[in-house]
Amino acid sequence: MSSPSEPAASGARPAGVIHDLGYRPYGGPRLSAGQVAWSFFLTGLRNTYGLGRSGRSKVLPMAMLGLILLPALILVGVLVQARQALDLDSQIVSYSTYPITTQLLISIFVASQAPALISRDLRFRTITLYLARPMRRPVYVLVRLASLTAATFLLVVAPLLLMYAGGVLADLPLGRETGRFLGGVVGAVLLAALLSGLSALVAALTVRRGMAVAAVIVVLLVSYTVVVAIQGIAWTTGNDRVGEVAGLFSPYTLVNGVQHFLFDVTSATRTPPEGTGMGLLYVAVVLLTVLGAIGALVARYRSVQP
Amino acid sequence: MIETVGLTKQYPSVTALDHLDVTVGDGVTGLVGANGAGKSTLIKILLGLVPASGGTARVLGHDVATEGPTIRGLVGYMPEHDCLPADASASDLVVHMGQMSGLPYSAARERAADVLRHVGLAEERYRPMGGYSTGMKQRAKLAQALVHDPRLVLLDEPTNGLDPSSRDDMLALVRKVGHEFGIAVLVTSHLLGELERVSDHVVVLDGGRLLQSSATTDFLHATGSLIVEVMGKPDAERLLGQALVEAGLTARPAGRALIEVEVRDETTPDVVRDLTVDLGLGLVRMQERHHRIEDVFREGGAGSVQPV
Numbered sequence: 001m002s003s004p005s006e007p008a009a010s011g012a013r014p015a016g017v018i019h020d021l022g023y024r025p026y027g028g029p030r031l032s033a034g035q036v037a038w039s040f041f042l043t044g045l046r047n048t049y050g051l052g053r054s055g056r057s058k059v060l061p062m063a064m065l066g067l068i069l070l071p072a073l074i075l076v077g078v079l080v081q082a083r084q085a086l087d088l089d090s091q092i093v094s095y096s097t098y099p100i101t102t103q104l105l106i107s108i109f110v111a112s113q114a115p116a117l118i119s120r121d122l123r124f125r126t127i128t129l130y131l132a133r134p135m136r137r138p139v140y141v142l143v144r145l146a147s148l149t150a151a152t153f154l155l156v157v158a159p160l161l162l163m164y165a166g167g168v169l170a171d172l173p174l175g176r177e178t179g180r181f182l183g184g185v186v187g188a189v190l191l192a193a194l195l196s197g198l199s200a201l202v203a204a205l206t207v208r209r210g211m212a213v214a215a216v217i218v219v220l221l222v223s224y225t226v227v228v229a230i231q232g233i234a235w236t237t238g239n240d241r242v243g244e245v246a247g248l249f250s251p252y253t254l255v256n257g258v259q260h261f262l263f264d265v266t267s268a269t270r271t272p273p274e275g276t277g278m279g280l281l282y283v284a285v286v287l288l289t290v291l292g293a294i295g296a297l298v299a300r301y302r303s304v305q306p
Numbered sequence: 307m308i309e310t311v312g313l314t315k316q317y318p319s320v321t322a323l324d325h326l327d328v329t330v331g332d333g334v335t336g337l338v339g340a341n342g343a344g345k346s347t348l349i350k351i352l353l354g355l356v357p358a359s360g361g362t363a364r365v366l367g368h369d370v371a372t373e374g375p376t377i378r379g380l381v382g383y384m385p386e387h388d389c390l391p392a393d394a395s396a397s398d399l400v401v402h403m404g405q406m407s408g409l410p411y412s413a414a415r416e417r418a419a420d421v422l423r424h425v426g427l428a429e430e431r432y433r434p435m436g437g438y439s440t441g442m443k444q445r446a447k448l449a450q451a452l453v454h455d456p457r458l459v460l461l462d463e464p465t466n467g468l469d470p471s472s473r474d475d476m477l478a479l480v481r482k483v484g485h486e487f488g489i490a491v492l493v494t495s496h497l498l499g500e501l502e503r504v505s506d507h508v509v510v511l512d513g514g515r516l517l518q519s520s521a522t523t524d525f526l527h528a529t530g531s532l533i534v535e536v537m538g539k540p541d542a543e544r545l546l547g548q549a550l551v552e553a554g555l556t557a558r559p560a561g562r563a564l565i566e567v568e569v570r571d572e573t574t575p576d577v578v579r580d581l582t583v584d585l586g587l588g589l590v591r592m593q594e595r596h597h598r599i600e601d602v603f604r605e606g607g608a609g610s611v612q613p614v
């Protein structure tokens with residue numbers, strides 16, 4: 001019995017046969033170190049949202065993006081439709097308060113994606129394949145961190161952008177709105193840098209992925225809950241200074257405090273930093289934490305065996 | 307391709323490489339040694355990933371100490387250990403690694419498809435690598451080492467963990483890379499017989515020192531003695547041995563029913579034949595004895611290498 005794949009007519013050249021072309025060397029252009037780093041950054045950024053990975057890994061980041069946009073969409077709807085009726089002359093929730101309101105979603109996103117990006121290479125030892133290529137070790141670390149920071153920034157800034165568009169549609173004063181939005185963008189940059197730095201560090205120290213997810217969640221959620229509780233107690237008992245110091249210990253309250261200090265926005269916490277000294281301390285803590293996380297990451301990767 | 311002079315690597319507790327002078331040329335070069343002989347350390351130094359404690363090494367004319375990135379752009383590396391992410395497909399990984407070696411995206415895709423075909427990964431290249439067999443994983447690891455069209459590939463134990471038939475396939479592939487693709491290959495193994503079959507040149511390391519470096523054919527030269535196998539009587543080899551010694555030849559037992567006879571001149575085989583007939587024994591075979599690579603170890607005193 002002849003199989004269907006056999007050529008019908010003998011003598012005729014069979015169609016559908018793959019001819020072995022032999023090995024072909026590559027003589028085309030090669031990318032510079034900078035272009036390679038850029039392509040690595042883009043791949044990392046895409047991977048953070050599950051693009052270029054399995055279908056299952058798209059679910060969580062995309063769900064977080066959808067969920068974080070949902071309240072903003074409703075707020076914009078209300079603002080545009082009922083501005084006259086409710087006599088609104090500004091955003092219902094300010095740009096600086098929105099991230100702190102949705103901190104749970106942001107924390108879950110960072111906690112799930114930092115290990116996906118950072119721990120994965122260490123656990124499977126794929127890092128060896130990167131180290132055996134021209135990119136230098138610190139560049140690898142910085143680009144990985146940049147991908148995570150950019151992804152987190154997009155998550156934080158997307159609802160703010162939606163709110164800004166809504167504000168412009170609702171004829172809020174354009175200059176004032178733009179100023180506040182840009183303040184919100186600065187806050188988003190700081191928050192993304194802080195969250196990514198901290199979670200990348202935790203993920204790099206915790207090679208097992210499940211452990212890393214849990215560790216980042218604990219660090220971000222527990223610190224936030226404790227800080228808010230202490231601030232509440234401090235405010236009720238009149239010890240505002242204690243609350244202000246406590247605010248340094250969660251990325252969310254820290255960034256909100258910096259925005260309050262720099263742009264004089266309404267604080268989302270009970271005890272925002274008062275006075276220039278405390279405000280500068282908030283700014284200094286943000287910068288030192290980010291730089292410290294980068295330094296610790298580079299040091300951590302120095303000890304990775306190829 | 308590779309040249310090391312006095313290369314030394316000293317770890318706090320152990321000397322991994324001890325004043326190593328090695329030259330590696332085109333084609334396939336086998337790097338043999340027991341586990342811990344310094345093979346992997348040498349490869350990591352050649353890639354510029356681990357600094358040497360002393361001596362110099364040049365790869366493709368570049369100094370490993372100062373031009374690591376340049377070397378890593380021209381060289382492909384297949385690590386010994388597992389390094390494949392379980393959730394990515396071989397196709398995605400090889401494309402990505404091509405880009406990381408400086409190929410533009412479209413070229414990386416084309417090259418990845420090419421090399422995956424060469425290493426023999428067909429439809430399974432689109433499946434997550436977590437479900438691959440060891441043989442498929444080794445092929446994927448080889449593909450990522452070849453994707454950027456390197457001039458030299460360093461393959462660390464490519465046959466590790468493979469069953470005999472997959473090992474043959476992998477060795478055939480290594481040979482193809484060295485001889486048909488025109489890419490120089492440095493391949494390590496702790497199994498001697500493997501490298502005998504695929505390499506043009508063999509470098510033998512023992513305890514971080516160079517034991518021998520020469521063409522594979524030199525290892526396999528005739529030793530000037532005959533192996534004779536006889537049968538017919540319970541102590542056939544002893545009887546023949548005695549007769550040979552009485553005839554003035556040097557002979558010694560070489561195992562069950564085997565005798566090794568030194569060749570004195572061209573009449574020696576005839577003497578062996580005649581004596582066998584005189585004793586009423588059956589001559590099963592008589593052949594020239596060739597060296598095998600493991601003899602180098604036996605002579606060099608290294609005992610921990612497993613012959614195949």
